[in-house]
Amino acid sequence: MQKSIYRVAFLNQDKVYEVYCRHVYQSDMYGFIEIEELIFGEKSQLLVDPSEEKLQNEFSGVKRSFIPMHSIIRIDEVDKGGASKISDSKVSSIAPFPVAPPKGN
Incomplete structure (x- = not known):
């Protein structure tokens, strides 16, 4: 039986992260999705993708990641x-989470 693989795309600091993992589920922490067992390309490849290498370094030692x-x-x-990657966010229609307006004095 083949294990499922998931491609998860999410925003992080005005960048779009695209990662591959084995498990995705709703977290017990309200408002978060959990991803586990991240999958990265083989180290023996001749070409090294800098964005995938950056992601691999960023997530090294991470057992589980909680994404809002x-x-x-x-x-x-x-x-x-596939190859995990980081790209610039070109989506301008995404608004930040609403916050209360500042109170005037």
């Missing part, structure tokens, strides 16, 4: 993993 639900762009179940 409002940051999730898309979650897909895929047949096989």
